[in-house]
Structures are given as structure tokens and as C-alpha cells.
Amino acid sequence: MAGWTDLDEPVLASATALAAELADPIRLTTLQLLAAEGPHTMSRLVAALEVSAPRLGNHLARLRAAGLVDVEHAGRHAIYRIARPGLADVLAALSRYAGDALPTARPGREVTPDDIAHTCYDHAAGRLGVALLGHLVERGALTAPDGRGEELRLGPDAEALVALGVDPGEVDASRRKPATACLDRIHRLPHLGGALGARVLDRLVEQGLLVREEGTRVLVVTAAGWRDLPRMVPGFSPRA
Amino acid sequence: MAGWTDLDEPVLASATALAAELADPIRLTTLQLLAAEGPHTMSRLVAALEVSAPRLGNHLARLRAAGLVDVEHAGRHAIYRIARPGLADVLAALSRYAGDALPTARPGREVTPDDIAHTCYDHAAGRLGVALLGHLVERGALTAPDGRGEELRLGPDAEALVALGVDPGEVDASRRKPATACLDRIHRLPHLGGALGARVLDRLVEQGLLVREEGTRVLVVTAAGWRDLPRMVPGFSPRA
DNA sequence: GACATCGTTCAGGCAACTTTGAACGGTGGT
DNA sequence: ACCACCGTTCAAAGTTGCCTGAACGATGTC
Numbered sequence: 001m002a003g004w005t006d007l008d009e010p011v012l013a014s015a016t017a018l019a020a021e022l023a024d025p026i027r028l029t030t031l032q033l034l035a036a037e038g039p040h041t042m043s044r045l046v047a048a049l050e051v052s053a054p055r056l057g058n059h060l061a062r063l064r065a066a067g068l069v070d071v072e073h074a075g076r077h078a079i080y081r082i083a084r085p086g087l088a089d090v091l092a093a094l095s096r097y098a099g100d101a102l103p104t105a106r107p108g109r110e111v112t113p114d115d116i117a118h119t120c121y122d123h124a125a126g127r128l129g130v131a132l133l134g135h136l137v138e139r140g141a142l143t144a145p146d147g148r149g150e151e152l153r154l155g156p157d158a159e160a161l162v163a164l165g166v167d168p169g170e171v172d173a174s175r176r177k178p179a180t181a182c183l184d185r186i187h188r189l190p191h192l193g194g195a196l197g198a199r200v201l202d203r204l205v206e207q208g209l210l211v212r213e214e215g216t217r218v219l220v221v222t223a224a225g226w227r228d229l230p231r232m233v234p235g236f237s238p239r240a
Numbered sequence: 241m242a243g244w245t246d247l248d249e250p251v252l253a254s255a256t257a258l259a260a261e262l263a264d265p266i267r268l269t270t271l272q273l274l275a276a277e278g279p280h281t282m283s284r285l286v287a288a289l290e291v292s293a294p295r296l297g298n299h300l301a302r303l304r305a306a307g308l309v310d311v312e313h314a315g316r317h318a319i320y321r322i323a324r325p326g327l328a329d330v331l332a333a334l335s336r337y338a339g340d341a342l343p344t345a346r347p348g349r350e351v352t353p354d355d356i357a358h359t360c361y362d363h364a365a366g367r368l369g370v371a372l373l374g375h376l377v378e379r380g381a382l383t384a385p386d387g388r389g390e391e392l393r394l395g396p397d398a399e400a401l402v403a404l405g406v407d408p409g410e411v412d413a414s415r416r417k418p419a420t421a422c423l424d425r426i427h428r429l430p431h432l433g434g435a436l437g438a439r440v441l442d443r444l445v446e447q448g449l450l451v452r453e454e455g456t457r458v459l460v461v462t463a464a465g466w467r468d469l470p471r472m473v474p475g476f477s478p479r480a
Numbered sequence: 481g482a483c484a485t486c487g488t489t490c491a492g493g494c495a496a497c498t499t500t501g502a503a504c505g506g507t508g509g510t
Numbered sequence: 511a512c513c514a515c516c517g518t519t520c521a522a523a524g525t526t527g528c529c530t531g532a533a534c535g536a537t538g539t540c
Contacts, residue, residue, distance in 0.1 A: 003289065003290045004269050004273075004288060004289050004290070004425070005265045005266050005269045005289050005290070005291065006265075007265055009425070009426075010342050011335060011338050011339050011342065011426060011427060011428050012265055012268065012269065012338075012428060013265075014338035014339070014341060014342055014345065015262075015268060015334050015335055015337075015338035015428060016262070016263050016264060016265050016268055018334060018337060018338055018341075019259045019260075019262035019263040019268065019334065020259075020260075020263035020527095022255075022256070022259035022262075022263075023256050023257075023259035023260035023262075023263050024256060024527095024528085025245045025246075025247055025252055025253075025256050026245050028252065028255060028256055028259065029244045029245045029252065033244075041486090042486075042487060042488095043485090043486065043487085048244060049243065049244050049245050050243045050244070050245070051245065052529090052530080052531095053486080053487070053488085054487095054488080054489085054490095054529085054530080054531080054532090055528090055529065055530080057487065057488055057489080058488090058489085058528080058529085059528095060487095060488090061488075061489085067341065067344065067345050073487090073536095075486090075536095075537060075538070076485070076486045076487075076536065076537040076538065077486070077487085077537095078486080078487060078488090084337070084340070084341060084344070086336070086337050086340055086341075087337060089333050089336070089337065090330075090333045090334055090337045092333075093329045093330045093332075093333035093334075094255050094258060094259065094330055094333075095251060095255055096326070096329070097255075097258060097324070097326050097327060097329065097330045098251050098252075098254035098255035098258055099251050099254070100324070100326055101254060101258075101307065101324060101326075102250050102251065102254055104307065104324070105254065105307050185244070185249070186249070186251060187251055188251050188252060188255060260497095264497095264498085281516090282516075282517060282518095283515090283516065283517085292499090292500080292501095293516080293517070293518085294499085294500075294501080294502095294517095294518080294519085294520095295498085295499065295500080297517065297518055297519080298498080298499080298518090298519090299498095300517095300518090301518080301519085313506095313517090315506095315507060315508070315516090316506065316507040316508065316515070316516045316517075317507095317516070317517085318516080318517060318518090
């Protein structure tokens with residue numbers, strides 16, 4: 001009978017192999033980008049990650065062999081995508097633990113206003129942006145992307161959006177996508193972007209919950225914001 | 241400005257470091273055992289994992305350095321426990337993906353009756369046992385263990401237990417713990433053990449939903465079981 | 481058809497990790 | 511005080527994984 005740590009145990013072998021794939025910064029970031037923002041061509045990944053093509057290519061070959069990504073060839077472009085939607089759950093759990101463990105691991109480290117909320121182009125990123133997306137998906141106002149090509153879409157139940165002061169009908173979707181998931185650079189989790197993300201940020205500023213800091217990208221949470229936002233966006237808590 | 245894959249990014253560095261710790265069968269199994277069943281002494285771990293003491297010791301030193309486990313010395317024994325309860329979420333996500341990905345990765349592999357349900361001493365293990373524990377915890381009939389010493393306990397809302405045909409008052413807790421989390425050897429997720437686990441299994445057999453196969457530890461799900469169990473235990477689905 | 485672009489593969493050299501065996505302090509029992 | 515046991519550390523050896531640079535096939539453009 002195989003022991004607890006015997007690699008003949010299929011699930012154990014599969015789990016350690018998966019963890020090994022996630023244990024490299026290039027591979028992990030690649031998977032996070034694909035899971036949050038959908039399929040990318042290899043050249044887009046090379047540009048985004050700022051690494052050499054062979055270097056990324058070697059990692060992509062590993063990810064392919066491990067069955068974590070699929071490739072589709074379109075002309076001379078190779079389009080990579082997450083193989084199984086469930087991977088997003090693993091990536092999210094990993095990032096959440098990593099983010100939560102940081103203050104403990106580095107006692108000197110404090111939570112900065114930048115961590116909490118800052119602008120990413122015209123929408124909110126940081127813990128607020130991440131919590132926003134999670135909240136709206138959970139409440140059915142948005143349908144989650146699967147990282148395979150199925151994009152973030154408006155969901156059946158717009159009530160959570162209305163509660164934030166946004167009328168889904170007024171979102172200008174003519175010139176840009178209504179909603180996109182955008183990988184947060186700090187927390188490594190997807191946050192809400194697109195026309196809807198911009199509209200939500202505008203409304204929160206109008207309501208006096210956030211103030212754009214001049215000259216920086218920091219979004220300062222006002223006293224009213226600390227009072228109301230945790231209730232409006234469950235998952236966005238002061239927590240130290 | 242640091243790039244996407246730069247290890248100066250704190251969360252990325254933390255996440256890859258965590259994944260590297262999980263990428264070894266001994267370390268991963270150790271963490272799974274501690275998270276599911278609570279603190280263990282090193283000698284208990286050595287016996288359970290069937291590895292040499294120095295070999296395990298080196299891995300435990302790594303886990304300590306990574307801040308994933310805490311040690312407490314009691315006499316000549318070293319008691320190890322999970323450092324942060326949140327780790328259980330990461331381990332669960334990893335095991336779930338690894339289990340789900342298996343049929344895809346190995347086309348020849350089929351789901352066996354053993355995977356679905358078998359006995360572990362006197363209670364149910366396999367997918368059914370795992371789903372049972374998850375369901376009862378989610379419904380508030382049990383409080384989740386945190387892997388640090390806080391054990392599985394009866395929770396405030398016993399309704400989910402009653403729905404399974406079990407009267408919480410009738411569980412004999414005098415001679416053994418009422419409920420324990422027990423690491424499932426196949427799926428690498430905690431399942432329901434203890435007096436309560438035994439009582440639940442007895443009731444499911446009495447109701448004709450399961451049949452103990454003679455001479456083996458397999459629990460056969462009857463036609464009635466396939467009809468009723470997915471409704472009684474959300475999370476326990478036929479799925480292929 | 482010539483050329484640039486895109487993606488992939490390969491071999492070398494370098495760094496990191498894992499295992500093993502032996503040795504070492506600390507604790508409890510006799 | 512002696513001994514058995516528990517846990518930990520260390521160095522050497524073998525293995526594995528990663529990056530670099532060059533090369534190659536395939537595609538689309540001029």
C-alpha cells in the first residue's frame with residue numbers, strides 16, 4: 001500500500017506538480033494574466049512581462065506539458081489560454097494568502113493608502129477594486145470570466161450596481177467594453193475595469209467616499225468612505 | 241518601476257515562495273495533515289509519513305523559515321501546527337483542482353466506486369465524506385477547524401444534521417470525540433470522522449442510500465442514493 | 481521571391497534543491 | 511548518573527531546474 005507521501009497517489013502527484021508550476025514568477029504571472037484578462041498571444045505576453053521570447057517560450061512549453069494552458073495557432077500568432085477555468089480559484093487562494101501573510105512576515109510593513117485604493121487608468125484598483133469585482137460577481141451583477149475567452153459580462157441581477165449608485169443602462173458601452181477584469185499589479189487579483197469600472201469610480205467620488213489625490217494615483221478613502229464602503233462592498237474591510 | 245515578474249513585488253514573491261513550499265510531496269502532505277487534523281508532534285508525523293527524522297526535519301525547517309508552521313516545544317516533543325488558518329483555503333483549492341484535473345490529464349482514468357465513497361474505520365470517506373464535511377460546515381452544523389488547535393466542533397445550527405436523519409443529541413460523545421476532521425487519503429481533503437461521522441454513515445445505510453460491500457471498504461451508492469444524496473449533500477454530484 | 485516577424489527548440493553552463501549519514505544538545509525515565 | 515529517546519543541524523553527493531544564445535520552421539508582407 002502506497003504511503004501518504006508516495007507520488008503514486010494521483011492527486012498528490014498532480015497537486016505537487018501544479019504547485020511546482022506556480023512556483024516561478026514568470027509562470028505564475030502568465031497564468032494570473034490569462035486567468036484575469038483572458039487569452040493573450042505570446043507576443044503580447046512577451047511585451048507585458050518584459051522577458052525574452054525564448055525564456056517565456058520555455059515556460060509556456062512547461063505549462064503546456066502540465067496541461068495548465070491551451071494553445072491555438074492563428075496564422076503566425078499563438079494564442080494562449082487557461083486550460084481549465086477552475087485554475088482561477090487556485091490562483092485567487094494563493095494570492096489572497098500571500099497578500100494576507102505579508103504584514104505578518106515583514107513586521108515593518110504597513111498597509112499603505114496605495115494598497116487600499118488607487119486609480120488604474122480611470123477605474124479603481126487596489127483592495128477596493130478587487131473587492132468591488134468580487135462583490136458584483138457574487139451578487140450576480142456580473143458574470144465571472146473563465147480565463148478561456150469567456151469575458152466579464154453584465155449579469156442578470158443589477159441590484160448590486162444600483163446600490164452603488166450606478167444605473168447599468170447609463171454605462172457607455174459603445175466605444176469600449178462595458179466591463180473588463182484587469183489584473184491588479186499589487187494584489188495579483190482581478191479588479192473591475194472598463195466603462196463600468198470608470199462609472200463606478202466616478203459615482204463613489206461624487207458621493208464623497210473617495211478623493212483623488214492630486215499628482216498621484218492614490219485614492220484616499222474619506223471618513224464617510226470608511227463608514228459606508230465596508231457595508232456597500234462586502235469584502236472591503238479596514239482590517240488593520 | 242518594477243515589472244510584472246519582478247520579485248520585488250511583495251505579493252508575487254510571497255506567492256511563488258508559498259507555491260515552492262507546496263511543491264514537495266512531504267511538505268504538502270505535512271501541511272495537509274496539520275490543516276485537516278490539527279497539531280501533530282514531529283514523531284507522529286514521522287510515523288504517519290514513513291520518512292526518516294532528518295528528512296522530515298529539513299522540510300519542517302523550511303516550512304518554519306517560510307512562516308507556514310509554528311512550533312511549540314513541550315518537554316522533548318515538538319508540536320507543529322499551521323501558522324495561519326487561511327492556509328487551509330489554499331490547500332483545499334489545490335487539492336480540488338488536482339482532483340478535478342486528473343480525469344482530463346489521464347484519459348484512461350475512470351472514476352472508481354472507491355473514489356466516490358468508501359469506509360475509513362467506521363465513517364465515510366471519498367468524495368461523499370469530503371462533501372459531507374463541507375456541507376455541514378457551510379450550513380453551520382459544524383465549526384471548521386483552523387488547523388492550529390481549534391478542533392472541529394458542533395455548530396449553532398443543527399438543521400442540516402436533522403435533514404440527514406441524525407439527532408445531534410443522540411451522538412455518543414462520551415467515549416470519543418463527537419466530530420473530527422480526517423484527511424482523505426485519495427482526495428487530500430478533510431472528511432467527517434468521529435462519533436458523528438459514524439452515526440451519519442449508519443443513518444445513510446439504514447435509509448438505503450448506501451450499501452457496505454462485503455469484504456472491501458467500498459460503499460456502493462444505491463439508485464436511491466444517486467437520486468437523493470446530491471440533494472441532501474450539495475457538493476456531492478455525480479459529475480461524470 | 482526576398483524579407484521581417486513570430487514562435488519554438490536545443491545544448492551549454494550555472495544555481496538551487498533534496499537526500500543521506502553522522503553527529504550534537506536536550507529531555508525524561510530508571 | 512546513566513541511558514534511551516526526541517528533535518535538530520551539518521556537509522557531501524546527486525539531481526533537478528533555469529537562463530542564455532543560437533538556430534530553425536512557419537507565416538505574412540513588400
